[in-house]
Amino acid sequence: MVRSLPGRLALYTAAIVIAVYSAFPIYWMVLSSLRSPEVLLTSTSLIPGPFTTEYYWNLLELTDYPTQFVNSIIVAAVTVVVTMVFSVMIAYAVTRHRVPGKKLIIGAMLYAYMFPPLLIAIPMFSIFAKLGLGDTLTSVIVSHLTLTLPLGVWFLWGFFKSMPFELEEAAMVDGCTRLGAFLRVVLPLSLPGLITVAIFSFLLSWTDYTYALIMIGSDANKTVPVGLASMIGSFDLRWGEIMAGSTLIALPLFAAFAMLSQYFIQGLGAGAVKG
């Protein structure tokens, strides 16, 4: 389409405004994490420098950040794996068989991932305290599953529904069992759906603050979002370290997005969403 010059200018301006609005805080976060202490609190120059990596070293050497980073990785990894296994089972079963109450199951899943967080956190905290599992990574993982499992079922249900039955029927005619057909035909073909569920489960678990705040009390068991937030309560605010820590939490997400953006956007479009 041919546009007039003023039309083009307006469009470019709008695009630049959107880009700056969305990216500037992120740019400022990264830049602040690298700007040396003498100028960090005074300079508002858009160009970094003089550079330093000392905040990153302080964070890694003097704080619980590395332990908390590992905690976050464990929590997110286990959450993703468990979510995948059970959401695939439920979603596959309800799309491939006349299950009584199918609508109820799927509807309940959509409903469940909109629950108020405290409705889950209060009883969970109480249950884990009584089981002697308070302040453990297990309690965080279990609370994250209450978000990711419904999300996984909801998304995979839509995905399996659009996948033709003939595929596994053909495999079963050729002598595969249902389980064999599922493992050899359905799962490999569902890879895009599985990746999408994995991304969103990871995103929910990795970014969660609420459940981890409630479940965890000791510094050594905190996940990074909670650990980082507790730095702001201390008396001397170390903005350099806080921005370095923020950058390090964001990095895995940006890397995942850069590699898998097509699945991410597909997932958003299909309604698999992190609220």
Next chain:
Amino acid sequence: MSSKATIYSFLILGLSVTMLLIVAPVVYAISLSFYQMDSFVGTPQWAGLDNYARVLSQWEFWRALINGFVYSLGTIVFQVVLGIGFALVLNQVFPGRNLVRGLSILPYLLPTVVVVLTFKWMVDGSIGVLTSVLAALGLPPVYWFESPGAAMASVILVSVWMWTPFVTTTFLAALQTVPTSLYEAAKVDGTTAIQRFFHITLPMLKPILTVIVLLRAVWMFNKFDVIWLLTQGGPVGSTEHLAILSYRTAFSLFDIGGGAAIATISFAILSVAVFIYFRLFPLDTE
């Protein structure tokens, strides 16, 4: 194993895990709201409707309810308007479009804690970059967390920044489904771009827009982390909504029954929204 047995073992295994993880805690939370309990490991005492009577008679509850509505309404309006505006721009063809589309999603990927800490750093007293920008523009500094109005504005602003990409991306995907022939025909008729937006785009995308608004309304109403991290509900309760009141009641005042009652009430309010959602968009399972 027969085909049917495989399916049923999948279903039974999956659903029992889900029941144990989700249904059991919710049932337990609702039952806790009828008991009095002042420690998480203590023995609950039957209290009937006492918790509800107490909670509903506190004016803090009503303030939190109103704050919750103000916060959700404020965030939804701005997210939706900005999100649609962004989607319309990003739907045009221009050099670097994919880059701008990618950048526009980034806020949505960030953990709330990162967004909040960065915002706090940017508006910090005399040294924050936004503070300097305001000063350069000759505007007075804003003390974001000190006055009730500014605190509410800050939680809304930060939330809108974080969740606008959801609206942008969903709406952008939906825009692709509007047949271009409609626009071409309208153009031949000599309509303006604004007329085409209100007479073609919006009516065509009304269903998806309703979904977006409902989903976002539910999420914003429940959102705990942004407000807690930014203001902890302050100053003087001006940004405290039901989720924070429930957290404070259960985890600071150790009135666990009361906290559970507040959570149950928000659950009931939310259920109305979900009920409307399913009425408007019945599940088509076949």
